[in-house]
Amino acid sequence: xxxxxxxxxxxxxxxxxxxxxxxxxxxxxxxxxxxxxxxxxxxxxxxxxxxxxxxxxxxxxxxxxxxxxxxxxxxxxxxxxxxxxxxxxxxxxxxxxxxxxxxxxxxxxxxxxxxxxxxxxxxxxx
Numbered sequence: 001x002x003x004x005x006x007x008x009x010x011x012x013x014x015x016x017x018x019x020x021x022x023x024x025x026x027x028x029x030x031x032x033x034x035x036x037x038x039x040x041x042x043x044x045x046x047x048x049x050x051x052x053x054x055x056x057x058x059x060x061x062x063x064x065x066x067x068x069x070x071x072x073x074x075x076x077x078x079x080x081x082x083x084x085x086x087x088x089x090x091x092x093x094x095x096x097x098x099x100x101x102x103x104x105x106x107x108x109x110x111x112x113x114x115x116x117x118x119x120x121x122x123x124x125x126x
Contacts, residue, residue, distance in 0.1 A: 012125055016093060016102065021118045024097035025064055027051070027071045028121035030110040031090040033083060043090070043112045044079045050114035051075065067097035068116065078103050093120040 019026070031043035051072040058065040071094040083090055087105035094101050100120075115121040 012122055013102065015100075016120045016122060019119050022098060023064065024095050025054070025058075025068045025071075025116045026098075026100065026118065026120050027068065027075065027092065027094040028113075028115040028117075029075055029090065029092040029094075030113045030124050031079065031092075032109055032112045033087045033089050033105070034109060041079075044076065046112050047079065047114055048072075048076060051116070054114075054116040063097055067095065070096040074101065091125065 029047055031047055036042045055068050075092055083105055088108055089106045089110040092103045110124050
């Protein structure tokens, strides 16, 4: 046995569904947690690459950069240390500047996608 069962669906918290735009970047991560043909999870590499790309577009000084850099580190830590073996996908929404951290694992697959913008991207959960 690989631990407790992983849910196949999640309820979208109202604070995510009703998110109001601000000047702080919101990170939305959907990570396919399946094992690749190379015997490893590919999602952390893709997520890191995409988040680094988003970070590089921001001025290095400022609240948005600091918030996104903190979110990036926290997302990477979660993906490397907190995902249970039974998970098939991971969903994360983060915005350090506004106190948002929502991370869940699912027992169903999602496509790996990263979005950094004004709102949490909830479409894959619908």
